[in-house]
């Protein structure tokens with residue numbers, strides 16, 4: 001479970017996140033939405049202990065990140081498709097992560113199978129397509145069998161079969177009782193699988209609701225989203 005309370009992150013003298021509070025319960029698949037540059041990646045990195053909070057509190061299964069005895073076994077993270085050394089094979093990358101995280105190396109084959117990369121496990125990451133690097137990042141997030149998962153735009157670059165595969169995987173991980181927080185711009189995936197949405201706007205929570213509540217009287221999810229976020233600074237975007 002993720003519990004975020006009054007989280008602010010300041011960078012370069014600016015508040016990138018400003019008093020963000022939300023919660024992802026066990027068994028919930030929550031999508032984090034918002035315009036480019038509105039703080040989604042910053043929020044995920046702060047949850048994962050990569051960026052420092054200026055104020056506020058983040059609890060992962062009731063504990064702050066520095067108190068976690070074995071972080072990769074508590075929170076799985078996929079924060080971008082360039083995490084692996086390009087000269088390493090997929091297997092070497094995951095084996096290194098497993099050793100660093102105190103995870104049995106035998107788990108590597110399991111996650112390679114889960115993300116359908118077994119056949120290319122000995123190929124170097126530099127030769128991977130974007131979709132293959134997404135799968136590798138998802139494999140890394142799943143290595144520790146953590147109860148909480150944080151994924152940044154995992155759909156990007158996946159082919160149509162891959163998007164369907166990921167949708168089924170994410171839903172089943174939530175149905176097993178895990179907490180998932182996923183930043184995305186893919187409203188179709190949100191509509192199909194999300195339990196809740198959290199919308200960030202200029203670093204603040206503009207909406208935090210069950211999907212059906214969020215859509216409410218709006219025609220659809222896109223209309224609900226556009227009415228939740230402020231107008232873009234650039235002109236000419238029809239509303």
Ligand SMILES: Nc1ncnc2c1ncn2[C@@H]1O[C@H](COP(=O)(O)OP(=O)(O)OP(=O)(O)O)[C@@H](O)[C@H]1O
Nearest residue numbers: 011012016034035036037038039040041042043183
């Ligand atoms: N290291 C940094 N120093 C200063 N500002 C930063 C730093 N990293 C990010 N920012 C700023 O923080 C803001 C939020 O960026 P962030 O990457 O969290 O947005 P995002 O919502 O994930 O965007 P996108 O949808 O494009 O991925 C942006 O204005 C960005 O310029």
